[in-house]
Amino acid sequence: MGSRLTGDERRATLVMSALELAKRGGMDAVTIRAVAAHTGVSIGMVQYCFENKEELVVAMAEQLVLELSGSARITFDTVEDRPELRGREGIYALIRTGLEWGWPVIEANPERRLLTYEIMTQSLRQREAGFPRAGAIAVAQREHMTAEVAAFMDECARATGTAWSEPVSAIARFGLATLDGLVLRWLVDRDTEGTKKHLDALARAVADKAVEAPAEDRSAGDGE
Structure with a gap:
């Protein structure tokens, strides 16, 4: 995820990534770690956007x-x-x-x-x-x-x-x-x-x- 993204853009990208994971494996597949890996960012970045x-x-x-x-x-x-x-x-x-x-x-x-x-x-x-x-x-x-x-x-x-x-x-x-x-x-x-x-x-x-x-x-x- 590019460093120039705004906070809202980062959040939107992470949400779409989470939805894609849920589509494949249901809500149990949605974790902070899985979203980070799927999006290609650090766990800290996900936690920065979503507590x-x-x-x-x-x-x-x-x-x-x-x-x-x-x-x-x-x-x-x-x-x-x-x-x-x-x-x-x-x-x-x-x-x-x-x-x-x-x-x-x-x-x-x-x-x-x-x-x-x-x-x-x-x-x-x-x-x-x-x-x-x-x-x-x-x-x-x-x-x-x-x-x-x-x-x-x-x-x-x-x-x-x-x-x-x-x-x-x-x-x-x-x-x-x-x-x-x-x-x-x-x-x-x-x-x-x-x-x-x-x-x-x-x-x-x-x-x-x-x-x-x-x-x-x-x-x-x-x-x-």
Whole structure:
């Protein structure tokens, strides 16, 4: 790893190396020593960037989340050219499009999604065994995912002149729980066509929780 890399670049390179090791041998293959050897740096360099394995695993989980949320946000590249996307039908269209953009990422990288669940399961197992620090990884992973989805949903509402009838974090948790089930089922049966029908139903169920925004909120949004 070149000495001219910034701290963020070093961390990103180490995270990608750890993900590659996990892809080959599962999370048990991810150690500070193994990541150092795979990346071609000293153990001290890895420990400089990540104090311990738990911190590295949190960064791995965040990277997996960003890979999905980044693809969904491509949806907004076309919003300004589609003023007809208003109201509940508009928000349904945006959420459906976001899911459509994100799903190919899942299909192209099934091992990444398996790692997402492996990280969570391992973390929860360690928490039950009496290691709360390790268990906090699952909490951090879920909170990060919920925050990303909630931000996406807030943008959808702003773009369509709508508001959420429930706290957006609660709707985001509902959407994520449903999506988790669909991803796990697809990992088992690889039924893409059946999954796409369920994704459409998920988009509709979430959109049904939207209402027309108060007049003052719409006016503020139009002035942005």
